[in-house]
Amino acid sequence: MSRERLRSWAVRLTYISIALHLLVGGMLPLIVKAPLFEGYHHAIESAFFGADIPQGARAMQTWWISLFGPTVQAAAIWMGALAWIGDRQRNAFAWGALIAGIVLWAPQDMAISLQANCWNNVWLDCLALAGMLPPLFFLFFIDRAEAKP
Numbered sequence: 001m002s003r004e005r006l007r008s009w010a011v012r013l014t015y016i017s018i019a020l021h022l023l024v025g026g027m028l029p030l031i032v033k034a035p036l037f038e039g040y041h042h043a044i045e046s047a048f049f050g051a052d053i054p055q056g057a058r059a060m061q062t063w064w065i066s067l068f069g070p071t072v073q074a075a076a077i078w079m080g081a082l083a084w085i086g087d088r089q090r091n092a093f094a095w096g097a098l099i100a101g102i103v104l105w106a107p108q109d110m111a112i113s114l115q116a117n118c119w120n121n122v123w124l125d126c127l128a129l130a131g132m133l134p135p136l137f138f139l140f141f142i143d144r145a146e147a148k149p
Helices: 003-031 035-049 057-089 092-115 119-146
Strands: none
Touching: 003 057, 003 119, 035 057, 035 119, 057 092, 092 119
């Protein structure tokens, strides 16, 4: 496969991950109380409170997750803008900024999740890293190599 075709696929994967952030961010406030997430909520509640879960714990948790949705959507818009600049201008800096944001976020998010023994979040972060970083690094290095000095 040609380098240009690989670049095109890496850009598409990046846009797909950004679209997923936009979609998930929009859906979080709507689906946070769905029965499908009962186990997830219970795991978080148990990590913080053990067997003695207070009455309002679920309401507080769903409120925070609902607030997190628009934050994820806003980040997706900024990521989309950087990806568009990176794609159109073959700008390694834009790809590097996306990488830097992810590398800044992930270890902190994972450490905070591990402190609370919330392994679901750690696995989700690992999935996000595995899906997003390889195409971004490829785009960074290919566009940097092709940049004029």
